Amino acid sequence: MSTPLADPLQGAPAPARRAQRGRKPRSRFTPARLGVYGFLFTAALFFLLPLYVMLVTSVKPMDEIRLGHLLALPMHFTLAPWRDAWSSACTGLACDGIRVDFWNSVRIVVPSTFLSIAVGAVNGYALSFWRPRGAGVLFGILLAGAFIPVQVMVYPLVRVLAFVHLFSSLAGIVVIHTIFGMPIMTLLFRNYYASLPQELFKAARIDGGGFWRIFVQLMLPMSVPIIVVAIIMQVTGIWNDYILGLVFAGTKNLPMTVQLNNIINTTTGERIYNVNMAATILTSAVPLAIYFISGRWFVRGIASGAVKG
């Protein structure tokens, strides 16, 4: 496009009449858009404020906290509370910090996540492709299980686990998490597999595949997106669990959440807010990291599971 020549009669160049081509013009800033951004900004602020307070408090010395300026930035920056929280905070008599319990949590989360996903995937696969007799009823019962409050089942489960000598053990808590994860994991995988074309399964059947062969060689490689979703759900769910860990894990295997509560709810002496804040952030770091790293995958997995494989 050539720029139009200045019109000598008018003195100024004629306004350029642009042809309708090229990139789509940028939409202008309208009041409606202002409202949207305003709302989003406020909402973000609302949700981030507690995290801000926690972060700021965790790097202040206690003297500064006693001043009561909740939102103020630290005047004397210190990482000592973090060190204390990790390695020397007291839970009752022991003063080992929460690092012991961090590893407890890891020991619980890894096998529980793996097992519950494995069981859910096999269940979902069997329900949506092999359709055994009574599959619908079975699935209904499984789903109903998901809606019964955990508290109702605690006592019976304590008795059952005690009977099979798994109560108060790592194996016991892993079994419990696997059982409680089963309904939602089964539902997740069943719906994912139901969205895959049935012909794939039929083709594999004709090619001679059996139950496990088709599952391992065909279905599992296609399940990566939904497995990522399941991992995110199970890791955060099991990491954040409190009541099951408290009841079933036994004193040697208490997860981080239980110990965090023990640190914060000590009834003697001064409340060490900065250490408490640091311990809390440390405890929630794992789920937080998972969401930051894999949030994109999470959304993608949910969407692909809902629409098509």
Place this chain on the structure above:
Amino acid sequence: MGNLTNVSVRNLRIDLGANTVIDELDLDVRAGEFVVLLGPSGCGKSTLLHSIAGLVDVTDGSIEIGGEDMTWADPKDRGVALVFQSYALYPTMNVERNLSFALRINGTPKAEIDRRVKRAAEMLQLGPLLLRKPAQLSGGQRQRVAIGRALVREADVFLFDEPLSNLDAKLRTELRRELKQLHQQLGATMIYVTHDQVEAMTLATRMAVMKGGAIQQFGTPAEVYARPENLFVATFLGAPPMNLLRGRLEADEGRLRFRGQGLDVDVSAYAFKGTPDPTRACVLGVRPEDVHAGRAVRPHEAAWEGRLTLVEPMGNHRVVWIEYQGAQIASIDQDKTPLSSGAAVPFSIDGAHVSLFDEETGARI
């Protein structure tokens, strides 16, 4: 390769949920035959095919493959290969692994797998694509892989479930020809499901026209086309379909004539299945190519004069639509002379190539 495998279906009944899809169906496919099951959607042709493959449970009846009862055999034990309309390629495996999947499962030696995969890839021109994933292939290539997957198994019976329906017209014609050549090369028994009559006519050694879960007619394409067993087959095959005219049979001076809708056709030469009953109303069916219009009318033929309503040029032929006493009659010719619609046009009917049906039952008489 399995040259001696026949498929025989006896008294087959299939219920899907509360619906009876197929009832009392018999089908005999001879060894080495290419049988096409043709019918409109929902006629049970795919269900029949899947029951032969063992993917649908039968309610009653039996299925024999190669003389052995396979009614309740596992799909993998039937010696069949099935090609799906949706290709059903394993998306996480490359072409080579898709082809070899079945062989790897049944523990075929590595060298033998390589030999068969190579052979199938050669036959189907898949050589350069062996390392690609299905998502990186075009529709035609995917369908070739699907056919190749059936080939490497060296199955005794090949089953095709509308394999060309998802392809564009040009590719469909190409692959159709390849399939026919493949059948001639392999000599294996093939059963092919389609709703496309051109595929049925070109591929089949024998074809079964199905409707409502029952086989309406089973015969060679030429037979089915020329001598349809009932009104459904008559109108389902052919484009445009057979012209149907209502009337009665009358004997006149020793000759049997069809009279109705203002027409009078000599049908003395017609091969009746039994003694015709002149009291019953009947339908005369005549293929468009047996209706001669305009200059195609032969001098010895009795001609009527209709009004030309439409001409559809098809390149190598054209369809001329003639209105005569309220009936629309199609005629096909290769004439190139222009015709103007609305004009009066003479036409005649070749009495030697007509079909007669009972109006009430629709069956051929």
